[in-house]
Amino acid sequence: MIVFRYDKTYEGLLTAVFDAYFRKTFPDKLLGTDDIEPMFAEESFTVITQSDKAARVWKSLEKKLSANACNMLTYVWLSEEEGSDELLFQYIRKTVDSKRTIETNFADEVVLKVHKLAMKVSKERLRMIQFVRFQKAADDVFFAPVSPDHNCLPLAIDHFQDRFADQKWILYDTKRDYGFYYDLKTVTEMTLETSALFPEGKLDEALMAEDEKLFQQLWKTYFKSMAIKERINPKLHRQLMPKRYWKYMTEKQ
Amino acid sequence: MFPSKWLTLYSMNEAILEKLKVLAESAKYDVSCASSGTTRKNIPGGIGNAQGWGICHSFTEDGRCVSLLKIMLTNHCIYDCAYCINRRSNDLPRATFSVSELVELTIEFYRRNYIEGLFLSSGVVRNPDYTMERLVRAIKDLRTVHRFNGYIHMKSIPGASEQLVREAGLYADRLSVNVEFPTEQNLKLLAPEKDHASVYKPMSFIQQGMLENKEDRRKFRSAPRFAPAGQSTQMIVGATSENDKQILQTSAALYQRPSMKRVYYSGFIPVNSYDNRLPALKQPPLVRENRLYQADWLMRFYEFKVDEIVDDRYPDLDLEIDPKLSWALRHPEVFPVDVNKADYSLILRIPGIGVKSAKLIVMSRRYAKITGSALKKMGVVMKKAQYFITCNELPVHTVHEASPEYVRKVLTEKKLPKSKQIDQQQLSLIFE
């Protein structure tokens, strides 16, 4: 078994592809730099991430794949799912080796898997757009904590920037401890110094804008009164709005 | 003591909470929730944009999408429609929003990402035009004074004048007028103050407005848009004697107008059980409602004609199986279909194959012949599809060998208690 080690970055993965073609050996397994070596590894190679190599691989992919398929690869990378890097490696290899694009050959297992995983991430991106709840802080910044399964927040930033262009906001991934701040002009990536600002998903009351509690209460009231009790269906409810997102949703708090 | 400013602030909050409760309760039975159909970029300095597809920001405990702040400007009403909780003969709390209250609520909800926009309706006060004018004023204020750029759906008041309908179209993304019942006779029976003219006239004002606007915008690209997301309507199901054929034929006729985007079906909820013009129902007819939606989908996305779905021999939809399977079992001569050769439109007719998998099939078969296991991975429900297809290596046991009766029996076999089954049928619009 041939093992490649890399730094678990997207650039690193693309560099690994470059190196593999250069060396003409292809990994059966991709490991992080500090992962434990499997016992039956015959050969182990450590990739050193180089952005020019990564860029060359990406360029050649852009030539062969549609923009949509290229995006899909990024989505799969952001899935952070176990083995998704190996899946990407296989997909890229198939693309490089084949004369015409493989992207619509869904009878191929790798193509279908990439498609499905990308869809999963895209679905969660949509869930961010749906379920994010802003709370207005006293300094007029609208704050929303999230904790998605996949690292999909960066994929949704465009949407929020377009929609909430005239208010300052912070979207914060509490699981990965980073977020984005929009100051009415640009969006910057940031990390908060403390997570004590939002005990149990709510902004600390001392930090809330004056009317914030009122609007939260109004929204809860509205949400409750919209239910038609003759039709209550908890299973369907949870299917449409999975429980793991409730933590940060005002109407479910 | 508190400064008096605080006291008034407090009481205003209480009052607005109470109003919201009353006016949301009154509006909730209207099912048309979709905020779809327009894409609008944010304008500089404005709040919001409207996505081309409806975003659900929450789901009620009964599983309906919460996309818009669905609210009535007032639930006072001079009419007495038998199926409506707000009818004048009901004794219930009544409230009225001021324009500024409504505007603030909409904007603040929008800023917190609770909603896509506003769905505004109203009971009739004084007369249709008086009411319509107040509605128009509210949405005009949102758009012009507050530069609100989110989605607005406004219900036109039956009997409103052309001028006001035309003005509403300048600010609303979508307008709707509810048909309520396919036959005028039943409409008049249950809503004595309404008739078909009061519904169909505003509908054609909207249609007219859209057509002219299209023309204007061809000439001047900057001409303001008129109800860019078109119109929709709703029918109440199960309160009157109409069969599914009458309902679906009405829908098919309505879809003839290019401006008509959606027809909604609302299973009758007996809110005024004392009224003996209405049937006594234990439960709203949810399964029937779902079958109607499925039939509607067949017309809009699966290239079915209305008389393929219901006709004089089958005037009502089969409650046990979905209308696509039902059609397939009535037409075994069409099957089996070869998934490696057949046209897209024929593949769409195979039970167990939805729009998504049909597209995947047509794209993939250019590379290699499609096998049974590949179909499964593409999301085809083989349990159903197996009787209606051939693909390379599949054993031949189609609807012909098995007989339609047998297929029906196998596919409707009950594994769950009845109550659970209905739940499940309610879940999906997809023809699996």
Ligand code: SF4
């Ligand atoms: S007009 Fe009829 S349906 Fe509309 S609010 Fe009044 S009573 Fe209800």
